Amino acid sequence: MLGKILFTIVIILLGFLWIRRNREQERRQAQKPAPVSPKTESAPPALNDYRFAAYLFLVMMIGSGSYLYYLRWQDDHRLVTVLLHRDGSQNPVTYQVQKSELEERAFTTVDGIRVTVADSERMEVIGL
Numbered sequence: 001m002l003g004k005i006l007f008t009i010v011i012i013l014l015g016f017l018w019i020r021r022n023r024e025q026e027r028r029q030a031q032k033p034a035p036v037s038p039k040t041e042s043a044p045p046a047l048n049d050y051r052f053a054a055y056l057f058l059v060m061m062i063g064s065g066s067y068l069y070y071l072r073w074q075d076d077h078r079l080v081t082v083l084l085h086r087d088g089s090q091n092p093v094t095y096q097v098q099k100s101e102l103e104e105r106a107f108t109t110v111d112g113i114r115v116t117v118a119d120s121e122r123m124e125v126i127g128l
Contacts, residue, residue, distance in 0.1 A: 076100035080127035082107060087120050099128070 078099050083092040095115065101108040102125065106116040117123045 078127070079110070080125055083124040083126065084115070084117065085122040085124065092124070 076099055079096050080099050080102065082095045082097050082102070084095065085092045095107070095113075096110045097107045098110065105123075106114065108114050
């Protein structure tokens with residue numbers, strides 16, 4: 001465990017040294033006058049272009065995530081009809097249930113009633 005911690009510290013220190021070395025090289029190159037040539041090639045995109053693309057990507061990800069969350073919420077709150085067939089009764093009992101409240105052997109109705117289905121009963125869901 002101690003070896004892993006020491007290895008992590010060494011990697012972090014090497015990263016700091018590498019970043020510091022790169023910054024010093026960039027400062028030295030910035031101090032040198034740039035040679036002027038008649039043929040200028042296309043300049044690399046500015047930092048603002050990358051920043052705009054990053055913000056655009058961020059907005060797209062947040063927007064698409066919000067939209068997908070809304071669609072899931074809308075689907076979970078859709079009402080379905082549950083028909084509960086009992087052995088002794090000829091007509092089934094009908095309940096209105098939100099899709100998110102529907103479980104394997106139990107459900108909670110819109111009115112707040114908790115219903116547990118017995119082994120002898122049959123549950124039929126309409127509207128899935």
